[in-house]
Amino acid sequence: MKLYRTAQGVVVESNGRFHSLQDDWKALINHADLLGHLRAATAARGSAELEGSPLAPVVTQEVWAAGVTYFRSRSARIDESQDAGGGTFYDRVYNAARPEIFFKASAFRVRASGETIRVRADSKWSVPEPELALYINSRGQIIGYTIANDVSSRDIEGENPLYLPQAKIYDGACALGPAVLVTDVPLPSDTAIELRITREGSVVFEGSTTLSQLHRTPVELVEYLYRETSFPDGCVLLTGTGVIPPDDFTLQTGDDVVIRIPPIGTLRNTVA
DSSP states (O other): OEEEEETTEEEEEETTEEEEEOOOHHHHHTOTTHHHHHHHHHHHSOOBOOOSOOBOSOSSOEEEEEESOSHHHHHHHHHHTGGGTOHHHHHHHHHSSSOEEEEEEOGGGEEOTTSEEOOOTTOSOEEOOEEEEEEEOTTSOEEEEEEEEEOEEHHHHHHOGGGHHHHHOSTTOEEEEEEEEEOSSOOOTTOEEEEEEEETTEEEEEEEEEGGGOSSOHHHHHHHHTSSOOOTTOEEEEOOOSOOOOTTOOOOTTOEEEEEETTTEEEEEEEO
16 A cells, blocks of 8 residues: 555555545554554545645654665765775775664655755765665554655765765755555565666666665664654654766756656656
C-alpha cells in the first residue's frame, strides 16, 4: 500500500485504487497496527481520485541521513576531501561499527515531487544524491519507504569535513516522495535506485545501483539513530547514495532530476 499526503488529506493506494482517509498524518504513521488499519479502512471505503500533485510526506517529522554507506560514496568522499586532510575519515567511518548519521532537514525545508530544489549560490559543485528513505514511527519501527534526493554541495564539504551542515542543510536541499510505501516486509536486495538528469532536453547523466550495495542494514541505521534520541512524531532516515555523477558535473538551474525506485515510484524535481 502507498500513502500520499495531498491538499485534501491522506490518500491510500491499494491494488491500483485510491481511497481517502480522515486520519491525521502524524497519528496515522504512528498507528500501532498501521497495515491492519489501512486494510480495514480501504475495505470500508469506496474508491476516490488522487487530485493534484502529492505533498511532501512529512508534516512535523524530522529528516535525518546516513552517510558513507555505499563503497562508491566512500570513494567519492575520500577524493573530494584529500586536500583538506580529511580523506581517511571516510574510509574509517565506512568500516567502523558506528555509522555517520546527521540531521538533514526540518519538514518546512523539504520539497515534494514536482517542486523545485536548489543549489547553494556559494557552491560551484553541487550534485543530487538519490537515496532510499526509511519512514520510522515513534517506536523506532520501520513502517515504510519513500524516495529521497539529498542535494549536496560537494566542494563545501570537501573543503573541510566540519562544513558538512552547510553542504547538506539549506532551503530546498531535500526532496521526498511521491508516496510512502507501507509494508512490513523489507525491500529485496535487488531493488534498484535509478537517477537521470536532463538538461535542455538531453540526458547529461544517468546511473543506478541496488540495495545489495548498501554496506549497513536499515535496522542497524535506525538502531543507532534512536539510541539516545526520541522522535515523538516519527522521522525519516535517508540511507545514503551509491550513485554519484563524475567530478566534472555540477547541477545547473533548469536541470530536471528524476529518481526512480520501482516499488515506490518516481521523484522528480527541477533545479531552481
